[in-house]
Structure formats: structure tokens, C-alpha cells
Amino acid sequence: MDVAGIINGGLRRVPAWPLYIVVAGWACWMFWLGLTGGLGAEPINALEREYGAMGLKGLVLGLMVTPLRKYTGVNLLKFRRAIGVSTFFLILAHFTVFVVLDVQSLERVWTEIVKRPYVTVGMAAFLMLIPLAVTSNNLSLRRMGGAAWRQLHKLTYPAAILGAVHYLWLVKGFQWEPIIYLGIILVLLAARIRWQRRLAMA
Numbered sequence: 001m002d003v004a005g006i007i008n009g010g011l012r013r014v015p016a017w018p019l020y021i022v023v024a025g026w027a028c029w030m031f032w033l034g035l036t037g038g039l040g041a042e043p044i045n046a047l048e049r050e051y052g053a054m055g056l057k058g059l060v061l062g063l064m065v066t067p068l069r070k071y072t073g074v075n076l077l078k079f080r081r082a083i084g085v086s087t088f089f090l091i092l093a094h095f096t097v098f099v100v101l102d103v104q105s106l107e108r109v110w111t112e113i114v115k116r117p118y119v120t121v122g123m124a125a126f127l128m129l130i131p132l133a134v135t136s137n138n139l140s141l142r143r144m145g146g147a148a149w150r151q152l153h154k155l156t157y158p159a160a161i162l163g164a165v166h167y168l169w170l171v172k173g174f175q176w177e178p179i180i181y182l183g184i185i186l187v188l189l190a191a192r193i194r195w196q197r198r199l200a201m202a
Ligand code: HEM
Pocket: 045, 048, 049, 050, 052, 053, 054, 055, 056, 059, 091, 094, 095, 098, 113, 119, 122, 123, 124, 125, 126, 129, 159, 162, 163, 164, 166, 167, 170
């Protein structure tokens, strides 16, 4: 058996649900660290950043599931929903820390969204993720039909691009990390467009 086959054999025995517990546990652990001084001198900002950074990683991981299967044969499909839904909750936590702990006033939240372009872009990405999270269940998949569901879930690409642009926009000075995230997302999107073209021509 090849390496992908061995990995897939192992993964078949691992259920997807523990991922929710691991992600929720990590988020609670970060919150606890923030409360107890483990996140440095500015715990609210640090917590906000931890959740945002992990949310962006989750978006990228979710986008990698299909190419990983196509190029290496490693099949993470059964984890995709858990990855997507957990990522949504991380970004919801990121937004909640911003609103409840950081800004602390709905009026000022609105001002921040309107005034700071990086917040506007982050908000747009978050809003795109809401219909995806709401329809990430078997009932919605059945009601919508596979084609419409897949069409809607293509929103993950613009959401991920906006998430990376949000990051790029908020960092001060030149930093590689947001550029690398944006680069990976654009390469994944370009690969998807190529497959679709190839499929359309076949
Ligand atoms: C898909 C949606 C989003 C993603 C992927 C995302 C991702 C990120 C990332 C990666 C960071 C920087 C983390 C670091 O420095 O390590 C960040 C920071 C931040 N994000 Fe988001 N974010 C999203 C949505 C939002 C929304 C909806 C808001 C508020 C309305 C928001 C407000 C902020 C703020 C205030 C910071 C910290 C800025 C600072 O420290 O100066 N983000 N976000």
C-alpha cells in the first residue's frame, strides 16, 4: 500500500467530532491564559489576534482538503465540515472579543467598521461565512441540492481572500506572514480554476 493509502486507512478510524472539542478546548485555554496573565500585557488584543490567526489557518486548511486529495491522495473530506464549522466559531470568537472586550460599544463598533478599511474587509469576510455555517448540515444540503450547495460554498474563496487582505492591511510595516497566507489562498484558487477549465473542456 502507498503512503496515502496507509494515512487514509488510519484516518478512517478517526471520527471527526473530536476536532470540535480540540478547537473549543484550545479557545477556552487561550481565554484562560488571557484571564491569568499568560497572554502578556495586552491580553484582550492578544486573544483577539490568537483567534483571528487560528481562524485564518482554519480557512486555509479547509481550502486545502480537495487539492490534498487530488495531488497526494490523502483524503480529509470527512473532516471538512468540522474544519469549516470550527473555523467559523473561531472567527465568531474573534469578532466577539472585538465587540465585547475590545470596543465595548455597538456604536463604536459601527464607527470602526466604517472608518477602518481593514475592519470593513474583515467584517465582509465574516458576513460571507455566516450562510456557509448555517448551511453546513445534512438537511440544508438535501433541501438546497448538491449543485446549489456547492455553488454557495464557493464563498469560502472570497472570504479567505478578504480574511488575508484584512491581515495584510492591519499589520504595521512589511511582514511576510500575511503575504504568504494571501499567496497560498490565491494559488489554491488558481488551481481550482484550472481544474474547472479542464473539466469543462473534457
Ligand atoms: C474571515 C474573517 C476574519 C479573519 C480570517 C481575520 C483574521 C485576523 C488575523 C489573522 C489577525 C491578525 C492576527 C495576528 O496578528 O497574529 C486579525 C486581527 C484583527 N482582526 Fe480579524 N479576522 C476576521 C474578521 C474580523 C472581523 C469581523 C473583525 C471586526 C469587525 C476583525 C477585527 C480584527 C482586529 C481589531 C484585529 C487586531 C488588530 C490590531 O491588533 O491592531 N476581524 N484578524
